[in-house]
Amino acid sequence: MVSKTLVKIASRVAAVIVGVALLAAAAGFVLLRGPPCLDAADGAAARLRAPWRRGCRWVTQENNTWSSHRGRFRCSFDFLMPPGTAIYPARAGRVVMVERHQPNRPGFFRANVVVVEHADQTRATYAHLIGPSIGVDVGDVVTSTSPIGQSGMSGRTIYPHLHFQVTTADGAPLPARFVGVPEGRPRFLERVCAEDSSE
Numbered sequence: 792m793v794s795k796t797l798v799k800i801a802s803r804v805a806a807v808i809v810g811v812a813l814l815a816a817a818a819g820f821v822l823l824r825g826p827p828c829l830d831a832a833d834g835a836a837a838r839l840r841a842p843w844r845r846g847c848r849w850v851t852q853e854n855n856t857w858s859s860h861r862g863r864f865r866c867s868f869d870f871l872m873p874p875g876t877a878i879y880p881a882r883a884g885r886v887v888m889v890e891r892h893q894p895n896r897p898g899f900f901r902a903n904v905v906v907v908e909h910a911d912q913t914r915a916t917y918a919h920l921i922g923p924s925i926g927v928d929v930g931d932v933v934t935s936t937s938p939i940g941q942s943g944m945s946g947r948t949i950y951p952h953l954h955f956q957v958t959t960a961d962g963a964p965l966p967a968r969f970v971g972v973p974e975g976r977p978r979f980l981e982r983v984c985a986e987d988s989s990e
């Protein structure tokens with residue numbers, strides 16, 4: 792009798808878990824999948840490397856989605872990754888902004904951020920970094936082999952990820968295209984891989 796009751800309870804719990812997972816997936820597709828950023832020059836835009844060295848990372852939020860990737864953040868991507876993942880520039884350039892507000896605290900605090908300006912004056916922003924891990928300063932010249940810091944979960948986030956976006960020098964959002972991704976624009980729950988895709 793006891794085992795039958797346990798089986799009943801277990802199957803109900805399993806049904807609830809499956810239901811919640813399906814609802815979360817549906818909500819994710821509605822809230823976290825949006826139209827990709829495009830502009831007239833999109834076809835000519837340089838392809839970016841994955842801003843990490845090894846393995847593949849899931850896109851957990853794409854362009855024009857939810858409340859955070861809107862307005863001047865509308866061309867952003869979020870990449871799920873373990874805290875402490877070394878971040879490298881997606882393109883070579885010069886560091887133009889470093890913000891170390893705090894160690895690595897999630898919540899309504901300011902995120903730790905590095906901004907790199909490229910030769911064509913476009914800029915890439917790397918956010919939610921671990922503050923003390925940031926090893927570059929404004930003025931430093933960085934290439935795809937110069938680690939700039941480690942990903943974490945500082946600022947407005949509830950899970951560890953890298954927030955990445957490309958803008959003009961004035962902060963206007965620009966489309967970003969990655970090497971190895973069809974069309975260049977990764978979608979929600981698509982993976983972007985480093986050249987060395989082994990983990």
Ligand SMILES: [Zn+2]
Pocket residue numbers: 852859860867868869953954955
């Ligand atoms: Zn983001």
